[in-house]
Amino acid sequence: MTDLKEKLLSSFIAFENQTNIDSYVHDIRSEAIKQFESIGFPTKKLENWKYTSLKKLLNNDYSVLPQLNNVLEFKDIRKYLIDDIDSYKIIFVDGKYCSHLSETTHEGMDICILSAALSQPKYELIIENYFNKIANDDGITSLNTAFSNEGAFVHIPKNKFVEKSIQIIHFSTGNESSLMFQPRNIIVVDENSQVQIIERHQSLSENKVFTNSVTEIYAEKKSIIDYYKIQNDNLQSSLIDNTYVNQERNSTFSMHTFSFGNELIRNNLNISQNGQFIETTIKGVTIIGEQQHVDHNTLINHNKPNCNSHQDYKGIYNNKSTGVFNGRVLVNKQAQKINAFQSNNNVLLSDKATINAKPQLEIYADDVKCSHGCTVGQLDKNALFYLKSRGIPQKEATALLMYGFANNILESVKIPEIKTRINHLIANKLGVKIGFNL
Amino acid sequence: MLKINNLHAKVEDKEILKGIDLDIKAGEIHAIMGPNGSGKSTLASVIAGKEEYEITKGEMLYNNNPIDELSAEERAHKGIFMSFQYPIEIPGVTITNFIKTAINETRKARGEEEMPANQMLKLLREKCSMLEIDRKFLSRSINDGFSGGEKKRNEIFQMAMLEPTLSILDETDSGLDIDALKIVASGVNKLKTKTNATVVITHYQRLLDYIIPDYVHVLFDGKIVKSGNKDLAIELEKKGYDWIKEEINN
Known part of the structure; x- marks a missing residue:
């Protein structure tokens, strides 16, 4: 069995041959694969990865460019949708867009797919302005960038209230025994617009699945974005979910992450506040057991004054499960009069369950209100x-x-x-x- | 219904109940009064089955069966209910979900079918209007952010829903203004039948103006030192507890 890193590096040329190599994105991908080649996958030696090992996960012989073999019908996927609301749907099956299950639009806004945006000239400018502008160049993100070709592409122009929610669901079926996916989503919400998005990754087979997802979200001035992630996949599936958010003046962003499933989940959530009067809310519920592992790694970067951030993560751990909460709030020197709240509460239901909690406040401004609390406990006897x-x-x-x-x-x-x-x-x-x- | 013989109980090596005798029959209302620290709330908790208390001597018989070894939930299934002096706040669980679970678990333990949803709904509405409770109250989290009066009204509401045979009301009047007190007392009176019994634990006589007891007991230093009818409560209110203390010392 070849090493996964080697396999990915050697598959890159085959992957690029399927795409347009004369494009703007080609250069970014080429840089990214070099970056991945030099850094590789994260190991526990990195401070941010101290409690999450990918060793076991990387030990499978993944098919890194899975083919679409199965045709799904609505009845196969219905239970994974929030189907009692009227919504736009962007559905992928084995990494390929599935038009007959989707409901997209180009009327007054673009709720569609990345491959289309990358190949059509009318999107050139927006791709140049937003593609890979805020994603990190760490190993795992670079790997995704190198293989990025498909995912959701959402662009809401100025002054639009998007009435219907958008559901983005990546399904995997596959005939190969182990599959690797690298979806890439871009969400751009222009000035004074509002949107609600639900994202989910779901395996429909017993095959091993490793998803390394990257989403870039741009909240422009006065925009409002509510984002929900439902992580309830089967125990053969693992997910590394990298989300980068850039918020401009007066914008409001919220992220709720519900982590109940999967063998391993790592959420990297990086939010940057780049204007005044910004509101950021990030919350999470983790309920796991067996030998499941969920790691929340969050960063809120307060760069400007007069902003708020509110962070609240709760976890319940049973059996031999392990949880990690690594929440960093960075208050830069010019970010005066900000209000940052962080809370992480955990309950261990078993002697063998573990939680590693590391709340971090780094404050370089002097007129701020910051608080954080972290608890690990059992149940209240009086209650x-x-x-x-x-x-x-x-x-x-x-x-x-x-x-x-x-x-x-x-x-x-x-x-x-x-x-x-x-x-x-x-x-x-x-x-x-x-x-x-x- | 409940017969307590020479009951001694301790918590963390401190003996609090030092030989209690009580005989409560169906249809009766008993009031237990006494100064702070005399063991009133301990007695209520011991009857309800709080695990921190250890019974060192004596017995409790409920309908002629010993209950000392039963868990709190098993006692509840037999029809014992305690209204808490300090009801616990449980954010995230609505009163409806709570009461529905309580009723159906009790029915399950008794070998009965779950209560059909429409019947439950009807019952909830009935009891709400009886206790003059706004139905919005049902979708709020248990005691979360409730005023003192709301918490106590919620206790009586649960009592109304669960229809216990023995209700122990621990300091139900504390934290209530006079209007709330009247509503709570009238609820308790409406729930009174010939087949159930009520124990009212209180520091003050005030509540007994509205819930008229058949018997009044004075608890002092872990023992019942005096019993009588409702006139005893009035005498206590006039003379204070020092009078009892003096009488014991003599």
Whole structure:
């Protein structure tokens, strides 16, 4: 079996031959593959990767340029959609765009796919302005950049309120026993526009799947973006999800990440505030067990004064699962009068579960309000007694308390159907029946 | 219904109950009064089955069966209910979800079918209007951000929904203004039948103007030192607890 890095390097030429090598992006890809060649995959020697090892994951013989073999129908994918809302859908199957399951638009805005944007002259300018402008040049992101050709492309021009949500779903089926995918999404929301996006990666087979995804999000002046990630894939799948967000003056960005599935998940969420009066909210719920591993690595970069950031991550870990929270808030010298809040609360349900929490505040300004808190604990005994005294047995009472603990994060979710869906996922995950809505 | 014989209980090596005798029959209302620290709340928690308390001597019989070894939920399934002095806040769980789970788990333990959703809904509405509770209250998280009065009303609401045979109201009047007190008391009175019993634990006589007890017991230093009818409560209110202390010392 060849080494995965070698395999990727040697596949690059074959990959480039499928694409247009006279394009602007060609040079970026060529640079990126060189960068990946020199840095390679991250190892635990890197401070940011201290608690997450990719060793086991990289040990599979992945098909790195999977072919599309299977045709899916709506009934196959329905349960992975939030199907009770009217939405745009950008659906990929084995890395290829699937038009008959999708609902895209070019009317007044572009909700479509990256391969189309890369190949059509009318998008040249926007690609030059936004493609790979904020993504890092670390090994894992560079690898994605080198192989970037397909994913969602969303461009909302000025003063548009996009009424329907956008669902971006990457499905994998595949006949090969191990598959690697590198989707690349670009979201550009111009001045005074508003959009809601739901993203999901879902395997439909028992094959090993390794997804290394990169999303660049540009929130221009006065824009509002709400982004939701549902990470509930099967235990054969692993996901490295790199998200880069650039916020301009008066913009509002929120990200909710729900991590329940997968063998391994690593979320790299980097947000840069580049104007005044910016609001940033990032929240996450992690509920895992078995030998699952979820790592949240976040960075909020406060570059300008008078901004807020609010960060709240909760985790419940059972069996031999491991969690990592590495949250860094960087307040630069000119970022006066900012308000940064960070909270990370964890519950360990088993002696063998582990959480490594590392909240970091780095403050170089002197007139700021920053707070952070991090807890690791067991259940509140008084609350447990309260529930039991009403006839709720120990196991159900424990589950109900856990449900309440996690459910609290959902208060800021703006799409009611997502709230309901996540409510049910949390309840199922914890073995609780939940009541009807009055 | 509940018979307590020479009950001793301790918490962390500190003996708090030092020989309690009580006999509560169906249809009766008992008031337990006493100064702070006399063991009133401990008695309530021991009956409800809080695990931190250890019974060192004596027994508790509920409908002639010992309950000392039963868990809190098993006691609840037998019809014992305690209204908490300090109800616990549980953010993220709505009152509806909580009460639905409580009712159905209790029915399950009794070998009954789950309550159909429409019947549950009807019951929730009925009890809300009985206790003058806005139905929006049902979709709020348990006690989260509630005022003192709302918390106590929520306790009585749960009692109304669960229809216990023995209710122990631990300092239900504390933190209530007079209007809230009247609503809570009228709820308790409406729930009163010939087949259930109520124990009202209180520091002040005020609540007993609205919930009229058949018996009043005075708890002092872990023992019941005096029992009587409702006139005893009035006497206590006038003379204070020092009078009892003096009587014991003599």
